[in-house]
Amino acid sequence: MARKNRPAFSNLQKRVFDLVKKIPRGKVTTYKIIAQKLGNPGLARAIGNTLNKNRDLKAIPCYRVVKSNGEIGGYRAGKIQKTNLLKKDRIKIKDGRIRDLNFYLWTKT
DNA sequence: GGTCTGACAGCGT
């Protein structure tokens, strides 16, 4: 019988990583968008939690994932570090908040 | 097996 083998990484985490890695430079996305792409907008919280467990920031540019209201959100290495990285991507940030989030927002594949 | 926490989102005040 086809018993489902349990991968080292949960199915959810695998999808999240795949999406985050596809984010082009200079663009950002929100936790909710990712959750919607997974088919469950309520996953927004689980997304951040999953990325936190990742701890492989150099493999996954999770700093490009921000909150839906335009705030930077959180980061395992610190919010300040996250903001700094976003600035390097030409993202205009004002007082810990992204300007014209819709412009930088990445909702495509 | 239940319970609590956490890198969020939405609504009300």
Added chain:
DNA sequence: CACGCTGCCAGAC
């Protein structure tokens, strides 16, 4: 516009 409370889901204890 800023702050606070509640609700959702998955993972950790």
